[in-house]
Amino acid sequence: MARIVQKYGGTSVGDVERIKKVAERIKATRDDGNQVVVVVSARSGVTNELIARAKAVCETPSEREMDMLLAVGEQETIALTAMALHGLGVDAVSYTGAQAGILTDTKHTRARIQTIDPKRIEDSLNAGKVVIVAGFQGINADGQVTTLGRGGSDLTAIALAAPLKADKCEIYTDVDGVYTADPRIVKTARKIEEISYDEMLELASSGSKVMQSRSVEFAKKFGVVFEVRSSFNHNPGTIVKEEISSMEQVVVRGVAVDKDQAKVLVSNIPDKPGSAAKVFKALADASIIVDMIVQNVGRNGVANLTFTVPRGDAKKARKTLEPVLAELGGGQVAFQENVAKLSVVGVGMKTHSGVAALLFQTLADAGINIDMISTSEIKISVVLDQDRSDEAARLTHTAFRLD
Amino acid sequence: MARIVQKYGGTSVGDVERIKKVAERIKATRDDGNQVVVVVSARSGVTNELIARAKAVCETPSEREMDMLLAVGEQETIALTAMALHGLGVDAVSYTGAQAGILTDTKHTRARIQTIDPKRIEDSLNAGKVVIVAGFQGINADGQVTTLGRGGSDLTAIALAAPLKADKCEIYTDVDGVYTADPRIVKTARKIEEISYDEMLELASSGSKVMQSRSVEFAKKFGVVFEVRSSFNHNPGTIVKEEISSMEQVVVRGVAVDKDQAKVLVSNIPDKPGSAAKVFKALADASIIVDMIVQNVGRNGVANLTFTVPRGDAKKARKTLEPVLAELGGGQVAFQENVAKLSVVGVGMKTHSGVAALLFQTLADAGINIDMISTSEIKISVVLDQDRSDEAARLTHTAFRLD
Structure with missing residues (x-):
């Protein structure tokens, strides 16, 4: 008898018909002789409706x-899912995050899980029940309801798999798994069978939308092996796990394009110690996440800083930087929005040389200009013209033999 | 500084605009220097939507x-109400039934409140906050979510008023208060300024829809004085409180008509000890509430039983009674659905004679036939033809000088 944690996202439980389909899948897993713990999200659209109502009664609702x-x-979803299982003759019980023993810190809307007391779930499993747990939510030591922020339901599933010593953790979503590139852009993209936590993390931070980094980080920290797969078919998905040596035979695991970037040029600021620090501290204080950074010292004692921010934060960045420049005694801010970040990711880079060279040559051969470059041990990212980023992804995918 | 518990029903908080109106009313109460605890229901329609979804995934959802x-x-409503108050600059905090310390027994969908630990509410009031509490719900000793059944939010408000030692308890609803008769039927009906718990209970059990009996019973038991009033205007409502002697000057407080009744005739059953008991035990086992009962011993050793049941239970009553009659060795069941129950209620009846005589004479003068009669210390009920029940209500209202 294996113990399996399954997570179903908002589109998988989007309406009563889909909830019934999910219940059939859960029943099948159960009928195979497994103990099953299921984490569900809110029905797709519900969270947005609730947020709209909140904004309608109060401009800035308290967290x-x-x-x-x-x-x-x-x-709502846990109760409906448990009922749907009852309708199929399966004994099941639903628990809120609080009831499931998910204790968090006090940071509302972005709480971190502190401990999990799985006793109630264990007892129910041992009593032969399927356990349905509300994703995304927990309770803090003061008895207040907390939520975990974006991707919170994935995190709930992975965080439960660890103390429950689950044999499998399946993240059901609306895509088949993790692909070598976005199949909508690169027609020859293939599903990846196995990927390491680090590769998955680099892909997540490079614009691949499958999962939030924090869930993958949690899985890595506690060694939770999980599978990303679709709830709409029975195809095997992508297994995410600790790196094994055979993974290094593949140089590049995938190509990701992030079009949600804007390039910020801060030019002609006085080149003295602490100038750059002031710029980035101001951005951090405004909760603007800065990605790639290049600094050049110009002539005449002035320096130029170039970096990327999420496009939605561009305006806020300008407002944040203007007083900083005034304080520093000079400089201009300019934006370029028509950019994209292309990344190639793979643990094989650690042991293979020439990856950067091949990437740059491929883009140069096509006459695509590289604007900025940043590298990590298992990733190379470049900023380029957004109009040519899809073409660049296809060429790169082919060049690294991912087709 | 007074302490006030307010309850707003589903229509009062039906959408975001109404929630904002309710928030303004709460703010006004607070600005008058009061401590305010607010109990809210689900937005009108939400509960029915949820039930529809439940039935769509499972024929008989578990309680x-x-x-x-x-x-x-x-x-949902407590969070939105707290946010709406924040939007008006009022410090407020929302609590679920569990967080508000409402401990119930384990009877799901119809739980009874066992104890209330108002510490969290007290602390928040003392910290200067308006406290918003979810009506209708509690938690049992095992940490399971329970609900209190129909009229549960009224019960939450009244049950909180007792341990909080509230100076006032206001039940806001979509009617102005308790009337001497249903104003849609009796044009001359007037709002009652003060009514005793017992009169309110008799009116509730006689078809007046303002409140469920259990909330009034709870208020009576713990001496909670409450006011029923409208959230859509600022008119004073009806105060419900312990009987005081001046109340007895009014012989009849109100007239109620209950059209949701069916008359059941069980005829020609063997007249032996225990026959009637078997009939009523079977009905009780089937959770059918029997109201007025008349028994006649017929000729030839057979007896007839007549009683009323809620109309929706008529079919169930037939199915329940057929095997009982077979077991008793004879008898027929017949139904009459076109009936109504008219009741006159008033604590003044205790000290005034001739109430029954005046009621019967009034109906007789109009040629309205009385089918069954039942009386309590402060109520007389008659069953009559439903087609003439509105007319009977108007005549009775006039006869007892309620116009």
Whole structure:
């Protein structure tokens, strides 16, 4: 008898018909002789409806009340999923995050899981029940409802798999798994059978939308092997696990394009110690995430900084930087929005040389200009013209033999 | 500084605009220097939507999961109400039934409140906050979500008023208060300023839809004085409180008509000890509430039983009674659905004679036939032809000088 944690996202449980389909899948897993713990999200659309109502009654809703409000989305789904299982003759019980023993810190809307007390789930499993747990939510030491932020349901599933010593953790979503590139852009993209945590993390931070980094980080930290797969078919998905040596035979695991970037040029600032620090501290204080950074010292004692930010934060970055430049005694801010970041990711880079050279040559052969470059041990990212980023992805995919 | 508990029903918080109006009313109460605890229901329609989804995934949803599901309705409203208050600059915090310390027994969908630990509410009031509590729900000793059944939010408000030692308890609804008769039927009906618990209870059990009996019973038991009033205007409502002697000057407080009745005739059953008991035990086992009962001993050793049941239970009553009659060795069941129950209620009846005589004479003068009669210390009920029940209500209202 294996113990399996399954997570179904919002589109998988989007309406009562889909909930019934999910219940059939859960029943099949159970009928195979497994103990099953299921984590579900709110029905797709529900969270947005709730947020719209919140904004309609109050311009800036408090985070504490936002958590109280949003937690209802998952609570509805767990009850309906348990009922759908009852309808199929399967004994099942639903638990809120609090009831499932998910204790978090006090940071509303972005709480971190502190401990999990799986006793109630264990007892129910041992009593022969399927256990349905509300994703995305927990409770803090003061008894307040908290939520885990974006991707919170994935995190709930992975975090539960560890103390429950689950044999498998399956993340059901609306895609088949992790691909070597976005199949909508690169027709020859293939599903990846196995990927390491680090590769998955680099892909996530490079614009691949499959999962949030924090869930993968949690899985890596606690050694939770999980599979990303579709709830709409029975195809095998992508297994995410600790790196094994055979993985290094593949130089590049995947290509990701992030079009949600804007390039910021801060030019002609006085070149003195602490100038750059002031710029980036101001951005951090404004919760703007800065990605790639290049600094050049110009002539005449001035320096230029170039970096990328999420496109939605561009305006906020300008407003944040203008007073900083005034304080520094000079400089201009310019934006370029028509950019994209292309990344190649693979643990094989550690042992293979020439990856950067091949990438640059491929783009140069096509006459695609590289604007910025940044590298990590298992990733190379370049910023280029967004109009040519799809073409660049296809060429790169072919060049690294991913087709 | 007074302490006030307010309860707003589903129509009062039906959408975001109404929630904002309710928030303004709460703010006004608070600005008058009061401590305010607010109990809210689910937005009108939400509970029915949730029930429809439950029925769509499972024919007979479990009561435990039904409670988990339905509790989300109120949780949404408390968060939105707290946010709306924040939008008006009022410090407020929302609590679920569990967080508010409402401990119930384990009877899902119809749980009874066992104890209330108001510490968290007290602390928040003392910290200067308005406290918003989810009506209708609690938690049992095992940490399971429970709901209190119909009229549960009224019960939450009244049950909280007792341990909080509230100076006032206001039940806001979509009617102005308790009337001497249903104003849609009796044009001359007037709002009652003060009514005793017992009169309110008799009116509730006689078809007046303002409140469920259990909330009034709870208020009576713990001496909670409450006011029923409208959230859509600022008119004073009806105060419900312990009987005081001046109340007895009014012979009849109100006239109620209950059209949701069916008359059941069980005829020609063997007249031996225990026959009637068997009939009523079978009905009780089937959870059918029997109201007025008349028994006649017929000739030839057979007896006839006549009683009323809620109309929706008529078919179930037939199915329940057929095997009982077979077991008793004879008898027929017949139904009459076109009936109504008219009741006159008033504590003044205790000290005034001639009430029954005046009622019967009034109906007789109009040629309205009385089918069954039952009386209590403060109520007289008659069953009559439903087609003439509105007319009977008007005549009775006039006869007892309620116009």
